[in-house]
Amino acid sequence: MTNSSTLTATGLLLVFQTVPPQHDEEFRDWYGREHIPERQGIEGFVSIRRMDSMDQGQPRYLGIYELTSLAVLEKPEYVRLRKEGRTTWSIRMLERVSPARYTCTAVQPIAADAIGRTRYVLALAGEGSEQTVADLARWFDGVYAPALRKVDGVRLVRRFDPVGEANKFVALIDVDHADVCSSDAYLEHREQRGAERRFGRLRGFVSKVYEQEKT
Numbered sequence: 001m002t003n004s005s006t007l008t009a010t011g012l013l014l015v016f017q018t019v020p021p022q023h024d025e026e027f028r029d030w031y032g033r034e035h036i037p038e039r040q041g042i043e044g045f046v047s048i049r050r051m052d053s054m055d056q057g058q059p060r061y062l063g064i065y066e067l068t069s070l071a072v073l074e075k076p077e078y079v080r081l082r083k084e085g086r087t088t089w090s091i092r093m094l095e096r097v098s099p100a101r102y103t104c105t106a107v108q109p110i111a112a113d114a115i116g117r118t119r120y121v122l123a124l125a126g127e128g129s130e131q132t133v134a135d136l137a138r139w140f141d142g143v144y145a146p147a148l149r150k151v152d153g154v155r156l157v158r159r160f161d162p163v164g165e166a167n168k169f170v171a172l173i174d175v176d177h178a179d180v181c182s183s184d185a186y187l188e189h190r191e192q193r194g195a196e197r198r199f200g201r202l203r204g205f206v207s208k209v210y211e212q213e214k215t
Contacts, residue, residue: 001040001048007112009046011067011105012160014170016059016125016206018098024060028213030093031061038081039065044072046112051121051210054178059100062123062210064172066115070103070163100125102170104160107141118155119212122173122181126202130166136198137161140171144193148173151189153180169202178209 019027031050039045047066053059072078086094102125127133137159145157156174180186190196199205 001042001045007046007068008109009066009068009106009112009115010109011070011072012102012170013063013065013067013073014102014104014123014125014160014172015063015065016100016123017061017063018059018100019061020096023093023096027061027093027097030089031063032213034087034089039078042072042075042077042081044068044075047115049116049121050213051123052213054120054209054211057208059206059208062121062208064121066112068112070105073103102160102162102165102168104162104170107137107159107161110156110158114156116174116212118174118176120175120178120180121210121212122175122207123210124171124173124199124205124207125169126199126205127165127168128202132201133167133169136169136201139198140169144195147189147193148186151180151183151185153177153183154186175209178211181209 036048036050039048044067045065046068047064049064051062051064053061067073140159145159148154148157153176154173155176156172159171162168162170175181199207
C-alpha cells in the first residue's frame, strides 16, 4: 500500500455490503485474510478501512478504499484481482454478498495522512433525480458541512461525486465516537438546517454509523 505521508487522496471506492447472517463469520475471515491484503499490495491504495455497523443492521459492513486517484482501479494488477485473478474463496464469498458500490472523486481532496484518525464514520448515501442531488450537494457544501465541522467530536466532513452517476449522493463524516451522532449539539444542528427534510428526498437513503474493525 502506498505511503500516505506525502499524498493526497482524490479517489474513493465505497462499498456497502449486505451479508446473510449464516455467512457472516466466513465473510469477516475472508475480508481480513485475503481481500484486504491483496489490495494493500497495489500502489495507489492509501487507506483501506473495514467497517461494521454499530446497530448491526444491513447493510452490515462498509469498505472504504481511499485512492490517490481513480486511475488506480484501472491498473492491471487491480483489474486482474477483479477478473481472472479471483481465488475460489473470493468467487464463493462474492456470490453470497449483495454490494452497493460507489466509485467517486473527492469534492475537496485532503492529505491522505489525515484519513482514518478516528474509528467511527457516519456514512450517508442515496439517490434521487439529478436536480434533487445537485440541490442537496449545494446545500451540504455551503450550509450543512461548514456548520457540522464546528460540532464537538466531528473530525472530517467530506462529500464525494460518484463518477457517471449524477443521481447519487455520498458523504462520509468521521467522528471521535459513535455518541457524537446522537449528541444534543449534533441533533440541534440537523434540526436547525432541515436535514431530515432534505435527506428525505433521496431514495434508499442510508445514514449509519460504522466502527472500524481490526484487520
